[in-house]
Amino acid sequence: MTTAKAFTKGRPALVGYLPTGFPTVAGAKEAIAAMVASGVDIVEVGLPYSDPVIDGPVIQRASEQALANGVRTRDVFDTVAAVAGQGVPIVVMTYWNPVERYGVDAFARDLANAGGSGLITPDLIPDEAGEWLAASDEHDLDRIFLVSPSSTDDRIAMTTSHCRGFVYATAVMGVTGARESTSTAAPTLVSRVKGVTNLPVGVGLGVRNGAQVREIAAYADAVIVGSALVSALAESGTAGVAALTQELRSGLPA
Amino acid sequence: MDPDERGHFGPFGGRFVPEALIAALDELDIHYRKAMADPTFLSEFDRMLRQYAGTPSLLYDATRLSEQAGARILLKREDLNHTGAHKVRNVLGQALLTKRMGKHRVIAETGAGQHGVASATAAAYLDLECIVYMGELDTQRQALNVARMKMLGATVIPVTNGSRTLKDAINEALRDWVTNVDSTHYLLGTVAGPHPFPVMVRDFVRGIGVEAREQCHELTGALPDAVAACVGGGSNAIGLFHAFIPDETVRLYGFEGGGDGVETGRHSASLSGGSRGVLHGARTFIMQDEDGQTIESHSISAGLDYPSVGPEHAWLHDQKRAVYEAVTDTEAMDAFALLCRTEGIIPALESAHALAGALRIVPKLKAELGREPVIIVNLSGRGDKDMHTAGDYFGLLS
Incomplete structure (x- = not known):
């Protein structure tokens, strides 16, 4: 199933992120299931990495804990398989080295077999992605590259031409983490992206409540929430994830 | 290149x-x-x-050390630069x-x-x-x-x-x-x-090799047989190597932090003990586990204690234009002591790795050349910063 399905509901989609293996492999599956039951339209499963340079403290700590607990690359496929088949597309968000180490084609194959829809690659730009472009074609996976407020028009055009599924717009210059206010740069970035592609555009980095979801949904096709959900899981467990998902979902039309 | x-x-x-x-x-x-x-x-x-940094740094003919080493050792004195290093x-x-x-x-x-x-x-x-x-x-x-x-x-x-x-x-x-x-x-x-x-x-530090090449000509009338440097991230090594890459007769040797020995897993030898991967923005050789998670590195020398290495070194290694070997903490400390006693120079622990490696390759070069080799060793930094570690290691702090 491609992520396109999530964009046929006549309203913007809610994308929720949680890392595999946090607090445990079983705990993450449970939390992701709760997120699905509470209304996310796309699930983003993170693969913990030792050097997460685009992540803020919340996701760093969760990654460290998952790795300290012994999480393995293969656990991400297991997690995807556990929540697949419920009508909600699942993409994996991962730094590049674990994929390269696993074998790019093998990773794509195992992700497709687990029922995953594609990859979000925060430190892989299309310029370096030759192997992934081939593997994602071969295994029919979506590839979601990032665009940023600092991207030139040429780069936005080049990057989106390599995207499939949707485009990930990072709303602020900075690392992941919930913020009081969302960025003023985001609407401009989204309109620049929409000028060169028909793909849906998701906006992430910093969203933590329904009001922010509503604000972003006014101009974007998807609202991406990560750190706030990880915090909710760390502080209040699966129930916290469910409650926050419902709150976030309230920012979107029924 | x-x-x-x-x-x-x-x-x-x-x-x-x-x-x-x-x-x-x-x-x-x-x-x-x-x-x-x-x-x-x-x-x-x-x-x-x-005017500010004090370059060109000396190329010093280390005669007493050379006698002990059985090779003519020329030290590129980057330790004399302002701030004490390259x-x-x-x-x-x-x-x-x-x-x-x-x-x-x-x-x-x-x-x-x-x-x-x-x-x-x-x-x-x-x-x-x-x-x-x-x-x-x-x-x-x-x-x-x-x-x-x-x-x-x-x-x-x-x-x-x-x-x-x-x-x-x-x-x-x-x-x-x-x-x-x-x-x-x-x-x-x-x-x-x-x-x-x-x-x-590399372009900012390549003066090291440009100077050394010229100075070696002045001192010996010829190119060196080998140049040696320590490799952490690899800046002093590429700085020395770069001007010599086209000189096919000049062997390039990089010495990594071998820690307790590459076989123990406690080292920082990304090239001689690591594998291909991506870290900190580049594809190169890194220390990683089976899943591509970075492994913590170990070396007595903080400047070599890094689980990755510059990509040009990965390329020189892959092309076999340069040879990279690991030097253990113990070997480095022996060379550290030797340089102190023979030349009155206290090197940085990083540079002591280069010296230890150079001493190790002397017999091999001698056999290949049929004469005493001429080796330039990059003395990339001075050892004042390392006196606590050295004092501890040699039992000098009571």
Whole structure:
């Protein structure tokens, strides 16, 4: 199933992120299931990495804990398989080295077999992605590259031409983490992206409540929430994830 | 050799960074290329190197050491530069480039504190704001260097996540850069990271080899048989090697931190004990587990204690143009003591690895050449900073 399905509901989609293996492999599956039951339209499963340079403290700590607990690359496929088949597309968000180490084609194959829809690659730009472009074609996976407020028009055009599924717009210059206010740069970035592609555009980095979801949904096709959900899981467990998902979902039309 | 225009040395190098940094890297690349073609920039850089940093550094004929070694050892005395190491060349180049780009703030990462001190020095000299990220563990191990940076006007930020060492300081510096890229230059301390850092930093430090090549001709009338340097990230080594790469008769030797021995797993030898991977923005050789998670490195020398290496070294290794071997802590400390006693020079622990490796290859070179070899060893830094470690190791602190 491609992520396109999530964009046929006549309203913007809610994308929720949680890392595999946090607090445990079983705990993450449970939390992701709760997120699905509470209304996310796309699930983003993170693969913990030792050097997460685009992540803020919340996701760093969760990654460290998952790795300290012994999480393995293969656990991400297991997690995807556990929540697949419920009508909600699942993409994996991962730094590049674990994929390269696993074998790019093998990773794509195992992700497709687990029922995953594609990859979000925060430190892989299309310029370096030759192997992934081939593997994602071969295994029919979506590839979601990032665009940023600092991207030139040429780069936005080049990057989106390599995207499939949707485009990930990072709303602020900075690392992941919930913020009081969302960025003023985001609407401009989204309109620049929409000028060169028909793909849906998701906006992430910093969203933590329904009001922010509503604000972003006014101009974007998807609202991406990560750190706030990880915090909710760390502080209040699966129930916290469910409650926050419902709150976030309230920012979107029924 | 030069990379392609996107910074690839064969399969190595490139840019594995968030898209948010690409514009800044492109801007840096353009400014760096223009600067290197601008006589005004080059003459100002040269003036600073001569009048402020004290280059060209001596090539010293170490006769007493040579007698013991059974080879003619020439020491490239980068330890005599201002701030006590080769690193001043890189920071002056980048700080001057920062001014040229109209930025007023530099950030830097540091492990032992040497690059942090050098960055703080260049920032003071050129009136830039300087923020240094340093693993919390390292700030404790290197309290004096923290004090030096602060005296020079820099702000030191202890990094408390991950292993609280150099690699985490680099992560934090990258995070700062993503956030403040408009006002800020990331003054990276070695020939690693995304393009154009590996090639740019190399160009700022390659004077080491250019000088040594000329000085060796003056001293001996010929090229050396081998040049040797220690390799952490690899800046002093590439600085020495680069001018000699076209000289096919000159063997290039890089010596990595072997720690307790590569076979123990406690080392920092990315090339001789690691594997291909992506870390800190480049594809190169790294220390990683089966899943591609970075493994913590170990070396008695903080400057070599890094789980990755510059991509040009990965390429030279792959092409077999340079040979990389691991030198254990014990071998390095033996060479450290030897240089102190024979020449009255206290080297940095990093440089002691280069010396130990050079001593090791003498019999092999002798056999190949049928005579005493001439070896240039890069004495990349002085050992004052390491006296606590050395004092401990040799039982001199009661």
